[in-house]
């Protein structure tokens with residue numbers, strides 16, 4: 270290895286300054302690494318704040334409050350400027366060194382080369398963390414590539430949505446009914462855009478199937494929303510009447526017109542620019558091979574966050590960063606990434622859905638003796654008072670000891686908050702009996718958790734107070 274100057278020599282070098290990268294750097298500092306560097310591209314330094322969680326929730330909140338498209342965009346820009354300023358300030362005060370530019374690995378264990386404009390700089394580290402995030406994936410569909418600029422949007426485009434659209438489109442085809450598709454479809458439908466959602470599978474694929482089915486029924490009653498699920502976009506062509514979309518649905522070939530197309534079919538890791546072949550890091554398809562310590566096939570290189578190509582949600586990015594950063598600082602695989610411990614997913618659309626812990630399907634696959642109870646929230650207590658048109662709540666437990674394994678909820682606008690009632694219960698390995706003994710206020714949605722727990726006890730012969 271050709272030596273580098275002291276300022277370019279690190280114990281741990283993190284490539285990526287987003288949530289995973291900054292958590293990795295902080296964890297490396299806390300684990301005793303004295304020289305820790307973070308390389309990042311300043312224009313797009315943090316997905317959550319710049320184009321992900323926060324802008325999507327900002328426009329959703331504005332549309333729920335009745336703001337127009339342009340007002341929602343203005344408010345989003347104000348929110349993001351404030352959030353980005355706070356985050357940058359936090360990064361500047363952190364105990365690691367920030368380096369701006371795009372990084373790529375060099376062959377022969379020479380470290381990484383960082384390019385910014387015409388300047389390049391070579392950095393070397395004992396251990397590295399790759400935390401380069403992800404980008405929207407565009408499926409190979411006939412006609413997509415040749416579309417004129419502004420006709421097609423991807424989820425990353427929310428940051429520049431006004432420049433791309435000018436105003437809310439009259440007709441929008443949303444490809445993909447995952448969280449991004451459902452959230453952005455909700456935003457546009459609330460503004461009066463006629464939205465058509467297509468998904469080749471079902472909605473809410475991570476949930477038990479009754480939740481995807483209920484979400485689809487609810488979608489069909491939402492003003493300005495329509496769906497063809499499962500439905501496949503075969504081709505698209507730009508015509509004088511708009512985008513002509515050929516769609517296969519239930520064996521029929523349908524024609525639909527849209528003014529704009531929004532692609533929300535998942536995300537893929539940002540790894541192309543890294544020249545990983547130089548670092549002897551094995552990649553299979555879009556996935557960097559790694560073990561439970563988040564260590565790649567090169568023992569000096571770890572990986573964290575969306576770049577890992579699964580669990581692409583913020584709190585996982587933070588946790589993976591902590592694990593990868595600590596292991597990189599120790600110089601050996603020590604901390605293990607436990608995904609199940611952090612299982613929590615929320616979609617903030619018209620009828621929000623949330624899950625925590627294991628679904629019934631996952632619990633069965635793991636060999637648990639599963640019991641579950643589901644309640645329709647629209648016909649119960651608060652659901653009646655609030656005229657809730659749709660709502661389901663499911664509790665999953667282990668028959669052997671009544672331990673709570675997971676829960677899913679859909680419908681009420683407070684679902685994203687309600688699901689987190691289960692967080693301490695799962696963390697402390699609480700049981701159905703614990704839930705029944707706890708105090709719940711009436712009338713609230715939360716008190717229904719006790720009804721579910723009581724029902725599971727009485728139906729399955731588990732001793733519970735009042736069951």
Ligand SMILES: Cc1cc2nc3c(=O)[nH]c(=O)nc-3n(C[C@H](O)[C@H](O)[C@H](O)COP(=O)(O)OP(=O)(O)OC[C@H]3O[C@@H](n4cnc5c(N)ncnc54)[C@H](O)[C@@H]3O)c2cc1C
Pocket residue numbers: 284285286287288289290308309310311313314315316317318320321322323325370371372373400401402403424425427449539542543573574575576581582583584586
């Ligand atoms: C529309 C949308 C909505 C979302 N909503 C939510 C939500 O509500 N809740 C939730 O939990 N999650 C949400 N997510 C997911 C969440 O935003 C991501 O999981 C999380 O931000 C990923 O963090 P990260 O650190 O892995 O990547 P990023 O934040 O993308 O960081 C990647 C870093 O790598 C740097 N980089 C990339 N390539 C290079 C290179 N070659 N050299 C140097 N630096 C490089 C970038 O500059 C950046 O600093 C959403 C995502 C999207 C797109």
Ligand SMILES: NC(=O)c1ccc[n+]([C@@H]2O[C@H](COP(=O)([O-])OP(=O)(O)OC[C@H]3O[C@@H](n4cnc5c(N)ncnc54)[C@H](O)[C@@H]3O)[C@@H](O)[C@H]2O)c1
Pocket residue numbers: 408424444445446447448449450452467468469470471472473474500501502533534535536580581582614615616617
């Ligand atoms: N609220 C949140 O927590 C939140 C919000 C947004 C994004 N995210 C995260 O960001 C990541 C990306 O989200 P996403 O919604 O883009 O991806 P996703 O993978 O969650 O969903 C993509 C959807 O597109 C469908 N699909 C795939 N190919 C298709 C095709 N050719 N035609 C039609 N449909 C197709 C899939 O069946 C799936 O339902 C996810 O990991 C998600 O968890 C989280």
